[in-house]
Amino acid sequence: MSFPNPTLLIGCLALLCGWGVIGLAGLLRPGSVRWAGNILFTLGAALGLALAVLGAVSLLGGGTERLILPVGLPNLPMHLRLDPLSSVFLVLLGASSAGISVFAGGYFRPGEGTLPGLMCLQYHLFLASMALLLLADDAYSFLVAWEVMALSSYFLVVSQHRIPEIRRAGFIYLVMAHIGALAILLAFGVMQGGSWLFTFHAMRAAHLTPGWAAAAFLLALFGFGMKAGLVPLHIWLPEAHPAAPSPVSALMSGVMLKTAVYGVLRVTLDLLGHPAWWWGLVPLALGLLTIVYGVLFAAVQTDMKRLLAYSSIENMGIVFTGIGLTILFDGAGMPVVAALALVATLYQCMNHAFMKSLLFLGTGSVLHATGERNLGRLGGLIHRMPWVAWLTLIGVLAIAGLPPLNGFVSEWLLLQSFLFADRLPHAPVNLLLPMGAALVALGVALAGYVMVKFFGVIFLGRAREATLARAHDCGVLERIGLAWLALGCVLLGLFPLQVVHALGAVTQQLLGAAVPQAVSVWWLLAPVPGRAVSYGPLVFLTAIGAVVGIAMLAVRLTYRQRVRRSPAWDCGFGALTSRMQDTAEGFGQPIRHLFQPFFAIERQLPAPEDRAPRYHIEIRERIWSMLYEPLARAVQRLADLASRVQQGRISVYLFYSFATLLVLLAVALFR
Amino acid sequence: MLPWGQQLLDMCAALLLLLSFAMLSQRRIVTLVNLYAVQGAVLTAATLLLAWRTGERHLYLSAALTIVLKVTFLPWLLRRLLRRLDIYRDSEPRLNVTGTMLVGLLIVVFAFALAQPITRLASTSTRSAIGIAISVVLLAFLMMITRRKAVAQVVGFLSMENGVFFGAMSASYGMPMVVELGVALDVLIAVLVLGVFFFQIREQFDSLDLHHLESLKEHD
Numbered sequence: 001m002s003f004p005n006p007t008l009l010i011g012c013l014a015l016l017c018g019w020g021v022i023g024l025a026g027l028l029r030p031g032s033v034r035w036a037g038n039i040l041f042t043l044g045a046a047l048g049l050a051l052a053v054l055g056a057v058s059l060l061g062g063g064t065e066r067l068i069l070p071v072g073l074p075n076l077p078m079h080l081r082l083d084p085l086s087s088v089f090l091v092l093l094g095a096s097s098a099g100i101s102v103f104a105g106g107y108f109r110p111g112e113g114t115l116p117g118l119m120c121l122q123y124h125l126f127l128a129s130m131a132l133l134l135l136a137d138d139a140y141s142f143l144v145a146w147e148v149m150a151l152s153s154y155f156l157v158v159s160q161h162r163i164p165e166i167r168r169a170g171f172i173y174l175v176m177a178h179i180g181a182l183a184i185l186l187a188f189g190v191m192q193g194g195s196w197l198f199t200f201h202a203m204r205a206a207h208l209t210p211g212w213a214a215a216a217f218l219l220a221l222f223g224f225g226m227k228a229g230l231v232p233l234h235i236w237l238p239e240a241h242p243a244a245p246s247p248v249s250a251l252m253s254g255v256m257l258k259t260a261v262y263g264v265l266r267v268t269l270d271l272l273g274h275p276a277w278w279w280g281l282v283p284l285a286l287g288l289l290t291i292v293y294g295v296l297f298a299a300v301q302t303d304m305k306r307l308l309a310y311s312s313i314e315n316m317g318i319v320f321t322g323i324g325l326t327i328l329f330d331g332a333g334m335p336v337v338a339a340l341a342l343v344a345t346l347y348q349c350m351n352h353a354f355m356k357s358l359l360f361l362g363t364g365s366v367l368h369a370t371g372e373r374n375l376g377r378l379g380g381l382i383h384r385m386p387w388v389a390w391l392t393l394i395g396v397l398a399i400a401g402l403p404p405l406n407g408f409v410s411e412w413l414l415l416q417s418f419l420f421a422d423r424l425p426h427a428p429v430n431l432l433l434p435m436g437a438a439l440v441a442l443g444v445a446l447a448g449y450v451m452v453k454f455f456g457v458i459f460l461g462r463a464r465e466a467t468l469a470r471a472h473d474c475g476v477l478e479r480i481g482l483a484w485l486a487l488g489c490v491l492l493g494l495f496p497l498q499v500v501h502a503l504g505a506v507t508q509q510l511l512g513a514a515v516p517q518a519v520s521v522w523w524l525l526a527p528v529p530g531r532a533v534s535y536g537p538l539v540f541l542t543a544i545g546a547v548v549g550i551a552m553l554a555v556r557l558t559y560r561q562r563v564r565r566s567p568a569w570d571c572g573f574g575a576l577t578s579r580m581q582d583t584a585e586g587f588g589q590p591i592r593h594l595f596q597p598f599f600a601i602e603r604q605l606p607a608p609e610d611r612a613p614r615y616h617i618e619i620r621e622r623i624w625s626m627l628y629e630p631l632a633r634a635v636q637r638l639a640d641l642a643s644r645v646q647q648g649r650i651s652v653y654l655f656y657s658f659a660t661l662l663v664l665l666a667v668a669l670f671r
Numbered sequence: 672m673l674p675w676g677q678q679l680l681d682m683c684a685a686l687l688l689l690l691s692f693a694m695l696s697q698r699r700i701v702t703l704v705n706l707y708a709v710q711g712a713v714l715t716a717a718t719l720l721l722a723w724r725t726g727e728r729h730l731y732l733s734a735a736l737t738i739v740l741k742v743t744f745l746p747w748l749l750r751r752l753l754r755r756l757d758i759y760r761d762s763e764p765r766l767n768v769t770g771t772m773l774v775g776l777l778i779v780v781f782a783f784a785l786a787q788p789i790t791r792l793a794s795t796s797t798r799s800a801i802g803i804a805i806s807v808v809l810l811a812f813l814m815m816i817t818r819r820k821a822v823a824q825v826v827g828f829l830s831m832e833n834g835v836f837f838g839a840m841s842a843s844y845g846m847p848m849v850v851e852l853g854v855a856l857d858v859l860i861a862v863l864v865l866g867v868f869f870f871q872i873r874e875q876f877d878s879l880d881l882h883h884l885e886s887l888k889e890h891d
């Protein structure tokens with residue numbers, strides 16, 4: 001392998017260090033919102049943009065650059081590598097974090113939890129660790145970056161640590177992150193394959209027996225799946241993401257979850273080489289479960305950030321379904337279809353980074369303007385906050401999977417790759433896979449439902465509380481951030497062919513195949529080999545534009561001068577108030593009813609003669625009582641057993657040392 | 672090299688082992704301290720003998736240190752402590768004396784087995800005593816385990832140091848002077864600190880019996 005001059009890699013490294021410097025600069029005047037917020041975060045956004053550009057250049061070049069830094073462990077200096085796979089994720093990180101950072105520059109207010117300067121340090125450390133993670137080329141640097149990422153995000157999550165629920169959420173997050181990291185560590189331990197060299201290069205060269213390779217894969221899937229929020233390892237996600245300040249939620253949901261996807265792809269398709277086909281069934285099944293589970297819980301949430309967190313779980317389910325299909329097709333010797341599935345996966349990651357960041361930032365603005373995150377107390381904000389509302393609308397349409405925006409493209413690609421299931425040579429699987437496609441379709445449809453609820457309850461209708469009249473639109477920096485992310489959603493939706501083409505370098509690298517383009521027109525995406533299907537978002541855009549334009553024109557012409565305003569019909573009931581609008585609970589009720597066995601519902605209905613009726617409903621996940629609480633009890637029992645070692649008697653402790661000494665001496669003697 | 676010199680040294684080693692067993696079985700604490708002083712004296716004798724035979728100068732210094740510290744000062748300190756604290760006997764040990772002695776015998780066998788490879792490596796004329804040095808260390812450890820009174824455990828700790836000292840002497844004609852001085856100082860400080868602890872413990876619990884400290888553990 002040749003070693004081209006690693007210019008781009010050094011550039012990335014410099015940007016990464018720049019983030020570190022910005023973080024430290026925040027400590028110069030930690031209390032100043034102006035310095036840390038407005039100036040430093042905006043600078044950080046510029047670096048993010050530069051990183052995205054470098055990543056894009058590297059991706060389009062398709063080359064691989066390597067660098068060995070003389071720091072790290074003895075015998076294991078820091079190996080770095082920039083290849084197409086890491087480039088894609090660097091673009092994702094840089095581009096979406098640019099928007100989030102600009103927004104964050106205008107977001108932080110004095111007196112909210114952690115000081116802005118300290119926040120700036122944690123935030124930029126978080127960004128830099130994610131970038132380092134993507135560049136790492138040995139297990140040690142990878143895990144160091146992984147842990148720094150987990151810890152810095154932990155501190156960001158608990159920035160409002162005076163609230164007990166947030167401390168609890170942070171604790172759950174920390175525990176889960178550590179268990180996941182342990183599994184990843186073990187996976188690397190298996191993958192070194194007896195060479196005891198922990199560079200990724202050695203792992204690629206290692207020959208593992210099928211059993212050990214499968215073990216490494218499952219360990220990695222467990223560890224990364226925990227970070228990605230794969231059901232049933234997702235429980236930290238709906239706790240931690242809403243607890244964090246909104247830009248951090250956006251970063252965690254939009255970018256950090258993708259590092260887990262990167263990890264799975266890196267381990268499975270790169271380090272372990274060509275996987276066995278049946279491995280794909282595990283992420284596929286878990287992914288499908290995650291889609292349905294996530295979207296159902298999203299449908300019944302009443303807290304807007306929790307709703308988005310569950311929607312993130314659903315989206316990660318889509319991503320892991322794509323990973324499963326990729327492995328399945330690759331193992332079955334169908335590299336082109338595998339490439340299609342991989343492109344769908346990466347595309348979905350990209351999309352989700354933009355859409356979910358956009359939505360989380362939108363909730364952040366709403367939260368700041370109203371101080372309220374309960375959907376039941378919002379409403380009608382499109383009049384007060386037009387910027388936030390309209391830009392959020394783009395994200396909502398995108399995540400609901402409507403053409404011509406970006407969410408549709410990846411889901412369409414994924415469903416297209418599902419259609420090749422009948423060519424798989426494995427008998428029961430190829431019959432069952434179409435049902436998986438049906439589940440994906442169900443998930444996508446329900447996601448649309450969830451998003452209607454999200455947008456409708458927050459922004460449409462009338463304000464449910466009088467205090468909402470004081471809500472104000474967001475500032476300039478926040479608008480720029482939101483607009484940047486919305487622009488990303490639009491561009492990713494309108495130019496899928498170019499994106500798919502750019503992703504070709506990754507599929508070439510990992511699978512040795514690229515998605516073909518059947519038609520040579522720049523505006524038509526026809527990626528499916530041997531089938532005449534295509535998608536032209538510009539056609540959709542034109543058609544939608546034309547229909548809307550004609551309809552508006554027709555309405556104007558027909559009803560000119562004949563507009564009259566009159567009170568809404570109240571069904572003879574009497575005065576209508578804004579609290580009689582459909583609520584979040586009401587909107588989710590059909591789902592709650594249909595899928596009742598999924599939920600653990602606690603409901604208190606007011607008595608009929610109650611003068612001050614209160615309706616209370618709490619929906620919990622059954623998984624807590626079915627899996628995690630027994631697990632916690634078992635751990636407690638084990639710990640109690642272990643605590644018997646602690647006797648309190650000095651002579652017993654002395655005896656422990658004595659026995660240890662004798663045993664060690666005996667071992668030394670008889671060896 | 673005189674043959675009786677070797678035999679005298681072996682006799683000193685045997686005396687050390689014997690004294691260790693005596694300490695293991697002794698329940699009167701004052702006698703325990705006396706036995707410790709005697710052990711120090713025997714150690715001094717052995718050191719002097721070795722110094723005279725090998726001509727190693729620093730061993731004379733070691734002997735002087737031993738006689739000052741281990742034969743006179745520390746026993747005096749401990750006796751004073753016992754008088755002030757009013758302790759004469761240890762309460763019944765956990766394992767009765769016979770049982771302790773049997774365990775001690777097994778430990779001596781184990782120690783000699785352990786010493787064999789070291790003996791083969793060492794080039795000194797005193798290498799046969801290494802097994803005894805290890806036995807002294809392990810027997811002192813055993814004494815610390817079986818006693819209930821804190822003072823007895825301190826004596827066990829000091830006796831263990833004697834064993835280490837003897838072991839170093841017989842394996843390589845003593846440790847470097849710096850190390851030896853350091854260890855001597857450590858022992859001195861340890862005894863002083865523990866003396867302070869005794870008073871604190873007694874003040875707290877009205878007794879020096881260590882089972883009172885068991886209530887300090889987290890929960891039962």
